[in-house]
Amino acid sequence: MTITDYKSKQGSCKFKKSDKNSLKLKPLEVIELVKESVSIEEMLDFYFGIDLSAAKGRKTKFICCPFHSEKTPSFAVTPSLNKFQCFGCGCKGDSITLVSLQKNVKQARAAYIIAEDFKLLGNADQQLKNKISLTVEDKQELQEFFNTERTTFNFLSDFKRMIDEIIKNRIQSEKDMELYGYLYHWSFKINSLMDLLIGAENTSGEQRVDNFFYIQHWIESKAYPMLSSKLERLI
Ligand SMILES: [Zn+2]
CATH class of the missing domain: 3.90.580.10 (Zinc finger, CHC2-type domain)
Known part of the structure; x- marks a missing residue:
């Protein structure tokens, strides 16, 4: 995955709110309505x-x-x-x-x-319908978040593979070690970020979101500059 792929996938994760005044329920909303009512x-x-x-x-x-x-x-x-x-x-x-x-x-x-x-469609009151459409939106947002988490993991995994490849090809002497030794720290750091994402399912919701934003920030402030400056010359 390239930076552009990654950025475009990140961009597709929108947290948009739909029009609450619509009385027509979507299939997922009907499913929620039924579960709530019968x-x-x-x-x-x-x-x-x-x-x-x-x-x-x-x-x-x-x-x-x-x-x-x-x-x-x-x-x-x-x-x-x-x-x-x-x-x-x-x-x-x-x-x-x-x-x-x-x-x-x-x-x-x-x-x-x-x-x-059960005559739910006509009778369901607006308040219940609003509540249901929020529940469905929450579920969809959550799904988008999980997808973005996965995209981030794939990005890190590709990034690490690239760095490990450079280490393998470039570091063959003491002098190489002095020049490119810092790449070992990068490899290790990326590994620890991937571990955070792997452990995400066993992490509390808030911590999980915090971890994710921490990784996002790291990618934007450290990984992107590294990729576009130093790494490009080493590949
Ligand atoms: Zn049976």
Whole structure:
């Protein structure tokens, strides 16, 4: 990846806000609306005629699987997590997956069907719709952030490979060592920044963002100048 590639990918990560006045919901928003408004118990009752309150189990209830034939219940439903899983046929998912499996349609289509059956589209109040579109935006922004993190990692990885290559080709004597020895520090530094990104998933949200901006700053203030001045002559 070149600096230009990297910069253009960075540039595509925009944190834009859409028009909140629009009443028409996007597919992701309908999915959120359904999850907010209809419980997995209500869906089982409405679409499968299954009364979950009669089933065995506390937090997780066991019923006979609606998707394969069985006599012993192996279909686990956990309403508090909005999740189900069948230990017989292996199907699993959330409340919307239930309907998408039954009707053999995709998640977004299933969400529309549920929204219509439960009359959510007309009745949902503006406040709830606003809240939902914010949730969806947050998710999309988060996804963009993860993508940018990955782009940054790839950039660092290419940068390190380049420096290691120069070290391998250029440093063959004491004198070379004196001239280019500093490149070892660069290689080590980049490695430690890559470690920060690799550990990102186990880092708290705020720390993760801080780390990312620290690395961004380092790239702009140190890596770019280095690439465009010294390194170009060494490659
Ligand atoms: Zn099953």
